[in-house]
Amino acid sequence: xxxxxxxxxxxxxxxxxxxxxxxxxxxxxxxxxxxxxxxxxxxxxxxxxxxxxxxxxxxxxxxxxxxxxxxxxxxxxxxxxxxxxxxxxxxxxxxxxxxxxxxxxxxxxxxxxxxxxxxxxxxxxxxxxxxxxxxxxxxxxxxxxxxxxxxxxxxxxxxxxxxxxxxxxxxxxx
Amino acid sequence: xxxxxxxxxxxxxxxxxxxxxxxxxxxxxxxxxxxxxxxxxxxxxxxxxxxxxxxxxxxxxxxxxxxxxxxxxxxxxxxxxxxxxxxxxxxxxxxxxxxxxxxxxxxxxxxxxxxxxxxxxxxxxxxxxxxxxxxxxxxxxxxxxxxxxxxxxxxxxxxxxxxxxxxxxxxxxxxxxxxxxxxxxxxxxxxxxxxxxxxxxxxxxxxxxxxxxxxxxxxxxxxxxxxxxxxxxxxxxxxxxxxxxxxxxxxxxxxxxxxxxxxxxxxxxxxxxxxxxxxxxxxxxxxxxxxxxxxxxxxxxxxxxxxxxxxxxxxxxxxxxxxxxxxxxxxxxxxxxxxxxxxxxxxxxxxxxxxxxxxxxxxxxxxxxxxxxxxxxxxxxxxxxxxxxxxxxxxxxxxxxxxxxxxxxxxxxxxxxxxxxxxxxxxxxxxxxxxxxxxxxxxxxxxxxxxxxxxxxxxxxxxxxxxxxxxxxxxxxxxxxxxxxxxxxxxxxxxxxxxxxxxxxxxxxxxxxxxxxxxxxxxxxxxxxxxxxxxxxxxxxxxxxxxxxxxxxxxxxxxxxxxxxxxxxxxxxxxxxxxxxxxxxxxxxxxxxxxxxxxxxxxxxxxxxxxxxxxxxxxxxxxxxxxxxxxxxxxxxxxxxxxxxxxxxxxxxx
Numbered sequence: 001x002x003x004x005x006x007x008x009x010x011x012x013x014x015x016x017x018x019x020x021x022x023x024x025x026x027x028x029x030x031x032x033x034x035x036x037x038x039x040x041x042x043x044x045x046x047x048x049x050x051x052x053x054x055x056x057x058x059x060x061x062x063x064x065x066x067x068x069x070x071x072x073x074x075x076x077x078x079x080x081x082x083x084x085x086x087x088x089x090x091x092x093x094x095x096x097x098x099x100x101x102x103x104x105x106x107x108x109x110x111x112x113x114x115x116x117x118x119x120x121x122x123x124x125x126x127x128x129x130x131x132x133x134x135x136x137x138x139x140x141x142x143x144x145x146x147x148x149x150x151x152x153x154x155x156x157x158x159x160x161x162x163x164x165x166x167x168x169x170x171x172x173x174x
Numbered sequence: 175x176x177x178x179x180x181x182x183x184x185x186x187x188x189x190x191x192x193x194x195x196x197x198x199x200x201x202x203x204x205x206x207x208x209x210x211x212x213x214x215x216x217x218x219x220x221x222x223x224x225x226x227x228x229x230x231x232x233x234x235x236x237x238x239x240x241x242x243x244x245x246x247x248x249x250x251x252x253x254x255x256x257x258x259x260x261x262x263x264x265x266x267x268x269x270x271x272x273x274x275x276x277x278x279x280x281x282x283x284x285x286x287x288x289x290x291x292x293x294x295x296x297x298x299x300x301x302x303x304x305x306x307x308x309x310x311x312x313x314x315x316x317x318x319x320x321x322x323x324x325x326x327x328x329x330x331x332x333x334x335x336x337x338x339x340x341x342x343x344x345x346x347x348x349x350x351x352x353x354x355x356x357x358x359x360x361x362x363x364x365x366x367x368x369x370x371x372x373x374x375x376x377x378x379x380x381x382x383x384x385x386x387x388x389x390x391x392x393x394x395x396x397x398x399x400x401x402x403x404x405x406x407x408x409x410x411x412x413x414x415x416x417x418x419x420x421x422x423x424x425x426x427x428x429x430x431x432x433x434x435x436x437x438x439x440x441x442x443x444x445x446x447x448x449x450x451x452x453x454x455x456x457x458x459x460x461x462x463x464x465x466x467x468x469x470x471x472x473x474x475x476x477x478x479x480x481x482x483x484x485x486x487x488x489x490x491x492x493x494x495x496x497x498x499x500x501x502x503x504x505x506x507x508x509x510x511x512x513x514x515x516x517x518x519x520x521x522x523x524x525x526x527x528x529x530x531x532x533x534x535x536x537x538x539x540x541x542x543x544x545x546x547x548x549x550x551x552x553x554x555x556x557x558x559x560x561x562x563x564x565x566x567x568x569x570x571x572x573x574x575x576x577x578x579x580x581x582x583x584x585x586x587x588x589x590x591x592x593x594x595x596x597x598x599x600x601x602x603x604x605x606x607x608x609x610x611x612x613x614x615x616x617x618x619x620x621x622x623x624x625x626x627x628x629x630x631x632x633x634x635x636x637x638x639x640x641x642x643x644x645x646x647x648x649x650x651x652x653x654x655x656x657x658x659x660x661x662x663x664x665x666x667x668x669x670x671x672x673x674x675x676x677x678x679x680x681x682x683x684x685x686x687x688x689x690x691x692x693x694x695x696x697x698x699x700x701x702x703x704x705x706x707x708x709x710x711x712x713x714x715x716x717x718x719x720x721x722x723x724x725x726x727x728x729x730x731x732x733x734x735x736x737x738x739x740x741x742x743x744x745x746x747x748x749x750x751x752x753x754x755x756x757x758x759x760x761x762x763x764x765x766x767x768x769x770x771x772x773x774x775x776x777x778x779x780x781x782x783x784x785x786x787x788x789x790x791x792x793x794x795x796x797x798x799x800x801x802x803x804x805x806x807x808x809x810x811x812x813x814x815x816x817x818x819x820x821x822x823x824x825x826x827x828x
Contacts, residue, residue, distance in 0.1 A: 004508055005504045011500050015489065017551050019489060022471060024471070071562075073416060113773065157744070158742070
């Protein structure tokens with residue numbers, strides 16, 4: 001008798017998890033970082049591994065930090081939007097190459113186009129932790145004072161860019 | 175007016191479904207013939223009203239009725255007519271209606287092709303299916319009505335997602351849903367048998383053609399989706415282990431285990447508890463997939479717009495239907511007599527091992543799909559699980575299953591003969607081993623994993639061929655079912671050949687090309703002739719022209735496109751493919767990089783067609799098996815069939 005109860009038991013456990021899952025919002029976790037200074041880092045640059053980059057270099061500019069990886073399917077979906085945005089030249093876009101392999105990352109950029117002014121390498125995801133990255137892609141809009149003003153979890157779409165990112169960036173650039 | 179008729183038809187269908195579920199289940203339990211008699215006409219009436227509702231929604235899309243919110247959000251007056259109709263199932267609401275339509279169609283089919291079923295059994299089956307439809311119809315009417323109005327009406331619609339404007343959108347979702355929902359028949363048969371306490375070979379024989387038919391549709395649906403992703407997404411991949419792909423793949427794995435387990439239950443009366451459990455799980459996973467896609471608990475490229483209210487509704491429904499059936503299973507199963515015994519070396523044990531492996535593989539996929547959710551729910555952090563996990567866990571689990579599938583058809587039921595098996599398989603083993611060792615050399619590069627993949631493929635194919643030859647020599651007539659099984663097994667081999675060769679020998683180049691530039695890849699030369707602007711019905715595109723030559727002979731002129739759709743403005747890559755049996759030449763246009771130069775990506779994918787051709791063989795094999803004559807004979811003479819089965823079980827148990 002008991003062994004026939006196993007499937008039911010496992011299922012009840014699963015339903016419990018799914019019920020908790022409903023209260024979580026994987027796409028819309030409010031970032032405690034919005035309104036706070038962007039966490040500092042000092043990371044090697046993807047295309048020039050001997051060079052390093054710190055966010056302080058972007059002081060005085062409004063810029064986007066986009067977390068990406070060559071293994072991430074949604075990044076490919078998002079990528080044309082970034083390329084288009086870079087073409088317009090409204091603001092610099094920097095990449096945070098997250099938990100990726102260097103050669104795969106450069107090959108990926110070569111294939112799909114490189115919208116980034118530069119990409120920094122966060123190979124073990126330590127900086128990702130500081131930024132609260134839990135899924136790739138994510139994008140942060142950072143103002144001239146180095147404060148995070150907006151965070152997009154999941155891929156940017158043209159609609160989000162037009163409706164949220166660009167108006168906010170224009171306002172901040174004034 | 176038309177949308178109101180559709181809405182009304184849905185309400186009537188819900189009322190009929192309620193009556194069908196309540197009356198036929200009570201009627202069968204209390205033996206009230208008048209109630210039992212309701213099942214068949216109710217199921218048919220339900221189909222008429224659901225089909226009418228579906229027609230109304232399709233008409234609203236076709237006639238550009240932008241006063242319907244669903245139409246305004248997912249269509250546009252400049253969208254070509256075929257896609258306007260396909261847009262009917264392009265949204266959450268519309269695809270639910272498609273779900274319900276498929277369920278009603280299966281119900282209609284059961285009510286028409288079940289002359290031989292005892293009336294109370296049929297009533298129970300249709301009652302269970304009606305109950306499922308009650309859930310989905312009320313879900314649709316209360317949380318996601320496809321006929322909701324938008325007042326004042328929009329001037330034009332927001333258009334269908336450009337990714338979905340493709341021939342794949344017309345065929346893939348209906349096929350997939352037909353398969354997904356088709357497992358509800360096997361589920362309903364299982365629940366009906368549990369309620370009735372009549373879990374025997376006859377029950378398995380009735381279930382088999384239905385289960386196989388659903389499996390055929392699911393196989394085709396998944397293959398179509400993979401093929402669509404291959405050419406439409408422009409990445410050249412054919413499977414991404416995305417949560418939504420997994421949601422359709424898990425029922426397929428369990429469904430595969432189920433059709434094999436049903437065979438044992440029918441022929442030998444064994445594995446009853448296991449078969450019933452698989453029937454419940456297969457459909458439960460279909461429901462779970464519906465939940466995952468629509469509740470927003472997982473992120474995926476496929477996900478529909480989500481709303482927590484919907485998630486709670488489906489979860490509650492899930493808990494009632496699956497929880498209820500598993501409880502029924504636990505309560506009833508211990509009363510079922512154990513099946514016939516069998517030796518370790520027998521077809522039964524091969525099939526049992528195979529279905530266990532398939533279930534474990536499915537569990538691994540489920541774990542990978544839900545792992546981010548589990549960790550998140552326990553507060554242990556947020557992670558994503560990608561292809562590396564699935565590739566490294568799935569392939570090793572499937573490899574022994576493929577090995578066993580090569581042996582199984584050659585073994586006798588109950589007690590196999592080891593020496594005879596070794597003799598029979600000697601040639602298959604030699605052919606597979608030599609082929610697998612030396613074929614990679616023909617491609618110029620030998621790798622152990624390539625050989626292992628090919629070994630599995632050749633093993634299962636030559637096993638199937640051996641079984642065919644043995645049957646042929648025995649001069650007994652081969653049943654369509656047996657031939658279908660061999661064909662499906664060979665299809666797995668063909669599929670593995672495709673996967674192995676693509677993974678091992680695909681090549682690609684990313685190039686910056688100016689008009690007149692020529693590049694070489696894999697013995698082909700690619701001449702870039704330039705790009706010109708073209709206009710489609712609802713998009714503008716840059717269309718490249720690339721001439722592909724081999725040894726000075728022109729093989730193809732390819733025209734990859736980069737499209738911008740007028741309404742949603744997203745750039746879309748439309749790859750151009752020259753398909754062939756031994757290779758696909760895949761060309762995609764990147765971006766303009768100054769002057770007339772463009773980035774161009776070229777892939778050569780050896781034997782990639784074999785992946786889908788293998789799936790077609792599996793589906794066709796399934797079709798042959800489902801249409802086997804003996805199901806129809808059994809249908810005409812149910813008494814004889816069950817008598818024969820009873821004898822079979824007795825002699826097997828003795």
